[in-house]
Amino acid sequence: MSSRTTTRRRQLGATMRKLRARSGMTLEEAGRLVGVSKATVSRYETQAGPVKWPIVDALCREYGASDAERTAVVGLAKGAKQQGWWSSFADSIPESMNLLLTLEDEAVREDHFSCVYIPGLLQTRDYSIGLQKANELRLEQTEIERLVDIRMKRQEILTRPNPPHLWAVLDESVLRRVVGSPEIMKHQLDRLLEANETAQVTLQVLPFSKGAHAAALGSFVILGGAEPSLDVVYVDLHTGSLFMETEEELNRYRLAFEYLRAQALDMEASSSLIHRIRKEL
Numbered sequence: 001m002s003s004r005t006t007t008r009r010r011q012l013g014a015t016m017r018k019l020r021a022r023s024g025m026t027l028e029e030a031g032r033l034v035g036v037s038k039a040t041v042s043r044y045e046t047q048a049g050p051v052k053w054p055i056v057d058a059l060c061r062e063y064g065a066s067d068a069e070r071t072a073v074v075g076l077a078k079g080a081k082q083q084g085w086w087s088s089f090a091d092s093i094p095e096s097m098n099l100l101l102t103l104e105d106e107a108v109r110e111d112h113f114s115c116v117y118i119p120g121l122l123q124t125r126d127y128s129i130g131l132q133k134a135n136e137l138r139l140e141q142t143e144i145e146r147l148v149d150i151r152m153k154r155q156e157i158l159t160r161p162n163p164p165h166l167w168a169v170l171d172e173s174v175l176r177r178v179v180g181s182p183e184i185m186k187h188q189l190d191r192l193l194e195a196n197e198t199a200q201v202t203l204q205v206l207p208f209s210k211g212a213h214a215a216a217l218g219s220f221v222i223l224g225g226a227e228p229s230l231d232v233v234y235v236d237l238h239t240g241s242l243f244m245e246t247e248e249e250l251n252r253y254r255l256a257f258e259y260l261r262a263q264a265l266d267m268e269a270s271s272s273l274i275h276r277i278r279k280e281l
Contacts, residue, residue, distance in 0.1 A: 008102055009051075012076040015230060016059065017045045018245065019073070022229070023063040034058040053077040072106075072226040097150075099243065103232055104157065107164045109224035111257050115171040116219055117179070118188060120151050121158060122168065122195055122203075127188040128152070130180030158200055164224070167202040169260045175205065175277050182281040189278040196271050204264035205273050213263050222253055 020030055020041075027045075028038045036055060043049050044056065056077040060070040104110065112119045117131060128151050132144040139147075157163055175192075178185045196203040206213060221234040233244040233253045244250070265273060 008076050008079050010099060011102060011106075012051065012056070012073065013045050014245065015073055015076065016056070018229070019060060019063040019065050019069070020045070025063065030059060030062060033062045051077050066227055066229075069227045069229060072230055076106075097241070100234055100241065101154065103223045103234070104154065104164075106225070107223045108226055109165045109167070111222040111224065112166065112168040112220075113171075113257060113260050114168065114174050114219050116174065117177070118170070118174060118192070119166075119168050119221075121155050121166055122192060122201075123151060123155075124184070124188050124191050125152055126184045127179050130184060134179070158198075163200045165200050165202070167204075167261070169204045169206055169257070169264050172205055172207045172273070172277075175274060178281070186278055186281050189274050189281075192274055193271055196267055196274075202267060203270055204261060204267065205270040206260060206264040207273060210263050213260065220253055220256075222250075222257060 020027075023030075025033075027041045031038045031041045034055060040055070041059070044051055044059070053074050057070060057074050060073055065073065110121070112121075117123075118127060120128070123131075125148060128148045129144060132139060132147055158166065170192075175189065179188070192203060195201040219236065223232045223234060225231055228250075231245070231250050231254075233249060235242040235244070244253070264270070
C-alpha cells in the first residue's frame with residue numbers, strides 16, 4: 001500500500017468533521033461520550049494514522065447520524081487502508097483525481113451537467129483520445145493512451161452489480177462540437193443513444209431554443225452518497241479541480257441541476273435531437 005494517505009481516509013476525515021459539526025459537539029465532548037481522548041477524535045478527522053471502525057461507529061451514533069450515513073461512514077473506515085483499482089496509476093495522476101475516483105467508486109448516483117464535452121463516463125475511446133490530443137499541453141502518445149485507459153476503466157462502474165444512476169444534462173453545444181472527426185463524433189452520438197436506452201442512465205439535452213438557462217455555474221457533477229449529507233460537488237476547472245461539500249454549496253448546485261433538468265428536453269425528445277444532429281454530420 002502507498003505510504004500516502006488513501007483517498008478513502010481523506011473522505012472519512014472530512015465526513016467525520018462534517019457530522020460532528022452538524023451535531024454541535026466539541027472534540028472533547030465527542031471523545032468523552034465514546035471513551036477516547038480529544039486527540040483521538042481530532043486524529044480521526046485530520047487523516048493522521050489508522051482508525052478503528054467501532055469507534056467511528058460509536059461517534060456516528062453520538063452525532064445522531066442516520067443509519068444510512070453510519071453504514072456509509074463505517075464502510076469508509078473499514079476500507080481506509082484499501083486502494084482502489086486506480087492505485088497502480090496513483091503515482092502519476094493528480095491527488096484530486098484520486099479523490100474523484102474514490103467518490104465515484106462509492107457513489108449511488110451522479111448528476112452531471114456538461115456544457116463543453118461529453119461526460120467521461122459516456123465517452124467512446126476515440127472521442128477521449130481526440131480530447132487529449134487537443135490539450136494545450138502536448139502529450140506523448142503513451143501518455144494519451146494511459147489517460148484514456150483510466151477513463152475507460154472508470155466506465156466499468158456503469159456495468160457492475162448495483163451501479164450508480166447517471167443523470168446527465170448536456171448542452172446542445174456539446175453534441176455539435178465535433179471532436180476528432182465527423183466519423184468519431186457519429187460513433188460518440190451512437191454511444192449516447194445506446195446509453196439512454198439503459199436503466200442506469202438518464203440523458204437529457206438542453207437545446208439552444210431554450211435560450212438563457214441556469215448554466216452560469218459551468219459544467220459540474222454532484223456525486224451522491226448513501227445519504228444527501230454525504231454528497232459532494234465536483235467542478236473541473238481549467239486551473240484544477242474543486243470539491244465542495246458545505247450545505248450552502250450543495251443546495252446551490254442541487255437547485256441549478258433541478259432547473260436544468262426542468263428546462264431540458266425529456267429522454268425521448270433528447271434522443272430524437274441526437275439522431276437529427278448525427279444525420280447532419
